Every structure is written in C-alpha cells, then in structure tokens.
Amino acid sequence: MLIFDMHTHCFPDALAPKALPRLAEISRCAYHGDGTYGSLCEEAAAAGCAGFMILHIATKPSQMTSVNNFAAACQKGNAYCFGSVYPTAENAVDELHRIKALGLKGVKFHPDYQEFFVDDPAVFPVYEAAAALGLPVVFHAGRDPYSPEVVHCTPKMLAEIAGRFPALQIIGAHMGGMEMDADVERYVIGKPNILLDTAFATRSLTPERCGTLIRKHGADKVFFATDFPWSTVSAEYALLRQAGLSEAELEMICHGNAERFFGITLSA
Known part of the structure; x- marks a missing residue:
C-alpha cells in the first residue's frame, strides 16, 4: 500500500542539533533521526513512504521569511511543505501571499509554540486571507507536552473557527485534539x-x-x-491496521485523500 505521511518536521542543519534535543527535554518525548531534512528523507525512504509533508513553524515574527524560504528549499521530489506565519505579526497576511507564490501547500499553526488562542479575533484576518488564497491550514489541536496545562486549540475552538470561516480548509492535527478525543467526538466530528x-x-x-x-x-x-521525529510510520500504521478499517478506507487514509486534496500523484 502506498503511504503518504501528512505530518512531519525537520530543522535546518545548523539548528537541528540544538533544537531537537531541547524540544525532547521540554516535552519528555523520545525522537527518531537527527532532526535534519536529510535524516527525514532517509527515514521516509526506509519506511517506504511514497511522499511526505513537512510542516514548518514560525515561532517568532522575525522567523517567517527564513522559515518559508527553508520550506521552499525542502519542497522537491516526493517532499511537500506547508509554510507558516506568526499570526499576530503585522505582515502575516503579506507572508501568506508569499507562501502562495512559493508554491507551498498550506500554512501550519502551532498555537502553543506561537502563543495564541485560535479563537482570538485578532487572528481572524489571517484565516480570512488563507481562505481567500485557497491555502489549507493545519492546527496543532489538543494538548501538547510543551504546554500541557494550557490548551490553545481545543476541539471546541477548532469547530467554532470552522463554523465562522466555512471557506477555510482546516486540518485538525492529532485526530482533532490530542488527549481530548471526547471533545473531538462532541464538537469536531462531522464538520x-x-x-x-x-x-x-x-x-x-x-x-x-x-x-x-x-x-x-x-x-x-x-x-x-x-508527527516524525516524534513517532514513526511503522508505529502509526500498525495502529490503523488494528482499527477495524476496510482496505478501501485504509487506501483513502494512507494516500488517496492526500493525492486528491493536494492534486499530487504518488508512485511506489
């Protein structure tokens, strides 16, 4: 079966040796590989991935240009990328236009790292602009080991944003809310x-x-x-294999939906 991994991360080579161990220490999570683009490509190939999406995160307004330039440089072959904007930055909407011009596939928000609540009206113009540009957005949803006590994107918030911006294509990471599956079922399912x-x-x-x-x-x-480097294809695929899904459902989830949604063609 073809596999497309929708959610991976990497860092520039100079940053990875510091950033990944530091995040692992804060989050108390083990990691795989060394956090570089090369390591990600090697791990994806070893796992048999036909393609993968790299989600980049701008954790400061000043990082937006460099983060999105790095994303554009990473997008080649079977590697595709989401860019990022710091949503409260004055030039966030301008950077969305640049993300579109760079050919990146969408926009990643990590509200815990970017220190904003997704239902804050101050960031609504960014959602409006993303929708107008046809840029899908990925939200880290639910809890995060980095900020376990403060959830900046609850499933309820995610559903409210979806209702307020019906033209915005939203991808709720971590099944719509890490460690909050009851609220996912209550608020997100069916949106x-x-x-x-x-x-x-x-x-x-x-x-x-x-x-x-x-x-x-x-x-x-x-x-x-x-969510590589925090988990692996083998671990997450095994979970799906045991989830009672049909082969047709697995085909959709593992590659068909990504091919249709992003307009890409994968091959073994």
Missing part, C-alpha cells in the same frame, strides 16, 4: 470543512477508539500522519 490527521495517535488513542472516530467523521476526511 464539513475539518479534516483530521493521525499524527502521533499512538500517544493517546487505542486502535478501537481511533477507528471509531475515523468512521464517524469519514475515512475520506482523514490523512495518515506520524
């Missing part, structure tokens, strides 16, 4: 403009629970994802 990814689902979901959420939301609205 027409929210898709989910399975990134690091092994952290908080059993195969049975993951399968239930997927079937209720629709397998046509779920992307396979790992």
